[in-house]
Amino acid sequence: xxxxxxxxxxxxxxCQTCMVSCHMHxxxxxxTWWNRVFTQGAPTHQTAxxxxxxxxxxYLPVSCQMCDNPSCQxxxxxxxxxxxxxxVVLVDYxxxxxCRYCIVACPYNVRQFNWKDPxxxxxxxxxxxxxxxxxxxxxxxRLIYTRHRPTGVVEKCTxxxxxxxxxxxxxxxxxxxxxxxxxxxxxxxxxxxxxxxxEKPMYRLLEAQNTQPKVYYVSVKKTxx
Amino acid sequence: xxNYRRILLCGLAAFAIGVMAWxxxxxxxxxxxxxxxxxxxxxxxxxxxxxxxxxxxxxLVFSLAYVLKGNELRPLAPIAAxxxxxxxxxxxxxILSDMGxxxxxxxxxxxxxxxxxxxxxxxxxxxxxVVAVLAVFFQLTKKENSEALHKKVAYVALPVSLTMPLIAAxxxxxxxxxxxxxxxxxxxxxxxxxxxxxxxxVFLFSLLYFGKKNMQENEKAYTRIGRIVIICLVAHxxxxxxxxxxxxGSQVPANQQLISLLFGKYGGLFVLEFIVSIGAIAIYxxxxxxxxxxFSFGAGIAVVLxxxxxxxxxxxxxxxxxxxxxxxxxxLWPYPIATGTFTEGSSSFETFWSYVPSFTEWVLMLxxxxxxxVLIGILFNKIHEKxxxxx
Numbered sequence: 001x002x003x004x005x006x007x008x009x010x011x012x013x014x015c016q017t018c019m020v021s022c023h024m025h026x027x028x029x030x031x032t033w034w035n036r037v038f039t040q041g042a043p044t045h046q047t048a049x050x051x052x053x054x055x056x057x058x059y060l061p062v063s064c065q066m067c068d069n070p071s072c073q074x075x076x077x078x079x080x081x082x083x084x085x086x087x088v089v090l091v092d093y094x095x096x097x098x099c100r101y102c103i104v105a106c107p108y109n110v111r112q113f114n115w116k117d118p119x120x121x122x123x124x125x126x127x128x129x130x131x132x133x134x135x136x137x138x139x140x141x142r143l144i145y146t147r148h149r150p151t152g153v154v155e156k157c158t159x160x161x162x163x164x165x166x167x168x169x170x171x172x173x174x175x176x177x178x179x180x181x182x183x184x185x186x187x188x189x190x191x192x193x194x195x196x197x198x199e200k201p202m203y204r205l206l207e208a209q210n211t212q213p214k215v216y217y218v219s220v221k222k223t224x225x
Numbered sequence: 226x227x228n229y230r231r232i233l234l235c236g237l238a239a240f241a242i243g244v245m246a247w248x249x250x251x252x253x254x255x256x257x258x259x260x261x262x263x264x265x266x267x268x269x270x271x272x273x274x275x276x277x278x279x280x281x282x283x284x285l286v287f288s289l290a291y292v293l294k295g296n297e298l299r300p301l302a303p304i305a306a307x308x309x310x311x312x313x314x315x316x317x318x319x320i321l322s323d324m325g326x327x328x329x330x331x332x333x334x335x336x337x338x339x340x341x342x343x344x345x346x347x348x349x350x351x352x353x354x355v356v357a358v359l360a361v362f363f364q365l366t367k368k369e370n371s372e373a374l375h376k377k378v379a380y381v382a383l384p385v386s387l388t389m390p391l392i393a394a395x396x397x398x399x400x401x402x403x404x405x406x407x408x409x410x411x412x413x414x415x416x417x418x419x420x421x422x423x424x425x426x427v428f429l430f431s432l433l434y435f436g437k438k439n440m441q442e443n444e445k446a447y448t449r450i451g452r453i454v455i456i457c458l459v460a461h462x463x464x465x466x467x468x469x470x471x472x473x474g475s476q477v478p479a480n481q482q483l484i485s486l487l488f489g490k491y492g493g494l495f496v497l498e499f500i501v502s503i504g505a506i507a508i509y510x511x512x513x514x515x516x517x518x519x520f521s522f523g524a525g526i527a528v529v530l531x532x533x534x535x536x537x538x539x540x541x542x543x544x545x546x547x548x549x550x551x552x553x554x555x556x557l558w559p560y561p562i563a564t565g566t567f568t569e570g571s572s573s574f575e576t577f578w579s580y581v582p583s584f585t586e587w588v589l590m591l592x593x594x595x596x597x598x599v600l601i602g603i604l605f606n607k608i609h610e611k612x613x614x615x616x
Contacts, residue, residue, distance in 0.1 A: 032563060036560075078335075099323070
């Protein structure tokens with residue numbers, strides 16, 4: 001099994017709902033975003049950009065690309081970053097020493113560091129206000145999800161491991177208003193994601209880096225990446 | 226109170242302040258730094274690389290005193306060995322300051338990832354410290370016929386002094402996500418810059434230890450170190466220019482970004498490094514000036530300053546050149562990064578991070594500097610007691 005994602009850029013309306021649902025479901029502290037959506041080339045999101053005389057708003061969602069050849073995993077001195085049997089790149093929060101070499105190595109800038117105590121940061125939003133999936137998720141002996149990550153460790157998108165382990169889609173896929181996001185198994189030729197990348201022109205970010213992402217972008221307009 | 230005791234006391238005071246800053250950082254988190262997700266390494270890593278240079282240069286000078294016909298460096302061997310040990314300890318403390326979870330460092334032994342250049346560097350620093358301790362120990366306890374023993378240590382020390390900065394350079398050069406680092410040229414440049422810095426620090430400490438009056442006595446040794454530093458500095462400037470060539474005129478967005486940063490935002494630092502390096506070359510290379518205490522001292526300080534600026538310039542342009550930069554309608558657009566920092570009313574996304582080390586970052590650097598001074602104070606005193614002025 002090799003989990004991956006397909007994002008149909010022709011369907012993305014840049015609403016950033018996926019960003020917010022990812023942020024809330026995964027209990028990210030203010031300032032930390034595992035998932036980002038911006039208007040390409042625009043200094044302010046949802047403003048048009050002149051592209052060869054044509055005013056356009058093209059969006060690009062970027063989260064962890066779940067690379068088959070992850071540079072973050074190679075550099076981690078303790079093996080805190082690893083790829084599980086489903087091809088999902090994860091961080092063991094009990095093993096991370098906070099050296100941030102993985103942040104340096106990732107060309108997509110998707111990794112986030114807990115510079116401050118996340119629990120204290122979240123209290124800014126209101127005393128006692130709690131959000132996010134409540135239970136810890138442990139795989140083997142690795143802590144791969146916990147609501148309050150420790151200060152001084154790195155975190156990133158897990159493809160919502162707390163949901164996908166139960167056979168559900170990640171929060172961003174479930175909440176996408178334009179139904180632009182698809183999640184599935186690339187090892188299964190009959191899966192929706194496998195079919196989508198056959199049907200439409202597909203791209204991956206920074207192919208030249210040879211990271212072999214498992215997040216594919218499809219678009220007939222070829223405006224992105 | 227002799228000068229060594231004064232150095233020791235200054236070092237202890239600096240170390241104590243540094244410890245307090247480290248405890249404070251440990252309690253609050255690394256948000257006391259001005260680092261962010263887009264600029265994840267700063268003053269601590271630059272200092273780590275700086276002290277690696279000091280340490281490696283020290284051990285190189287020590288080993289050259291016993292191998293490769295470097296006999297004239299003998300008077301400086303104990304100073305070089307002490308410098309190497311002090312630099313190595315300071316490097317360890319500098320990198321520990323940067324760890325978000327330094328208390329988990331034991332994980333490196335329990336679940337090591339042998340693919341990680343950081344693990345290689347940790348192993349290499351550990352080996353280095355063992356060799357440096359041996360070098361210092363035998364220098365301080367040497368007996369009349371200990372030449373063979375020093376040589377044995379020196380033969381081990383030579384490859385160690387070369388390998389440690391090599392791996393430190395590979396830590397960066399193996400990262401294709403940053404074009405500024407990802408080249409063989411970067412490794413060569415990093416190595417020569419390291420030895421220019423380390424050689425100069427040994428030179429400076431030797432000047433301070435032997436004093437103004439003994440300039441003539443150690444003239445040959447100073448001339449030899451001066452030559453090493455000149456060769457390294459010339460190579461460094463030449464390789465830096467070679468490194469820049471592929472970027473100049475490049476159509477790759479990240480490369481264009483890098484050039485505009487190096488000659489724009491960081492132009493001042495870049496020029497400063499060049500000027501102090503050329504100034505040092507001029508002094509070390511002119512017999513008239515090289516023989517004068519204050520000129521030599523100034524040249525040493527210039528190389529040390531240039532060395533630290535070089536370490537900052539390794540990081541700053543690389544982090545503000547984003548791999549994920551798109552060409553949108555002919556304009557370069559770096560994809561905004563979530564900085565991980567939060568201030569009410571302002572965006573958490575940035576396309577440029579103007580990094581300047583925070584007050585805490587500077588104060589915390591007193592930890593490695595203090596530890597180095599403590600060691601220098603103790604070891605120089607021991608060297609003096611053993612009467613190591615003439616070996």
